[in-house]
Amino acid sequence: GICARFGWGAAADRIRSGSLILCVVFGISAVLLLVFPLLTSEWPRPALYAFVILLGIGLAGWTGVFVSEVLRLAPPGEAARAIAGSYAFTFAGALIGLGCFLLTSRWLDSYSATLWMLAAMAAIGFALSLTALALVRAQ
Numbered sequence: 001g002i003c004a005r006f007g008w009g010a011a012a013d014r015i016r017s018g019s020l021i022l023c024v025v026f027g028i029s030a031v032l033l034l035v036f037p038l039l040t041s042e043w044p045r046p047a048l049y050a051f052v053i054l055l056g057i058g059l060a061g062w063t064g065v066f067v068s069e070v071l072r073l074a075p076p077g078e079a080a081r082a083i084a085g086s087y088a089f090t091f092a093g094a095l096i097g098l099g100c101f102l103l104t105s106r107w108l109d110s111y112s113a114t115l116w117m118l119a120a121m122a123a124i125g126f127a128l129s130l131t132a133l134a135l136v137r138a139q
Contacts, residue, residue, distance in 0.1 A: 001056035001057055001058075001059060001060020001061045002060065002061075003061075004056070004057040004058075004060065004061030005060075005061050005062075005063065005064040005065075006064075007057075007061070008021055008025060008061050008062065008064065008065050009064045009065055009068070012065050012068070018065045018066075018068050018069040018072065019069060019129075019132065019133045019136045019137075020133060021065050022062060022065055022066060022069065022129055022133075023126070023129045023130055023133050025058050025061060025062045025065070026058075026062070026122070026125055026126045026129045027126050027129075028054070028057075028058040029055070029058035029059050029062075029122055029126075030119070030122040030123045030125070030126040032051070032054055032055045032058060033055075033115075033118060033119040033122040033123075034119045034122075034123065035051070036055070036115055036118075036119065037112045037115040037116050037119065039051070063090075066086075066090075067083065067086075070082050070083055070086045071083060073136070101114060101118070104117060
């Protein structure tokens with residue numbers, strides 16, 4: 001995922017659209033998270049490794065492009081405030097995400113149902129990113 005940050009950043013620079021790259025990354029992540037609950041021990045190891053690598057490329061590779069988009073969209077002189085505000089939400093998810101996952105798993109009494117909920121949230125996030133892209137392009 002860390003190496004993917006360079007690739008996603010280069011792609012955003014090349015096509016001059018960080019918002020589009022974020023939509024692509026979120027779309028890839030959403031699709032892979034929809035497949036995640038279907039993983040079984042019967043999958044060949046190379047397929048599992050490839051899946052996890054691709055998932056890491058999506059789930060851990062987006063942050064650099066995200067930061068550049070926040071800074072690009074920030075009003076003049078408000079870059080620090082914009083990045084601090086966006087990171088408050090970003091890291092709040094990282095801080096409470098695991099606990100929410102565990103509580104949901106216990107509440108549903110099903111690990112796979114919890115993974116399906118996570119996949120649904122990713123799909124909703126992807127839809128929201130497409131909406132944001134449309135709004136950015138309308139400006």
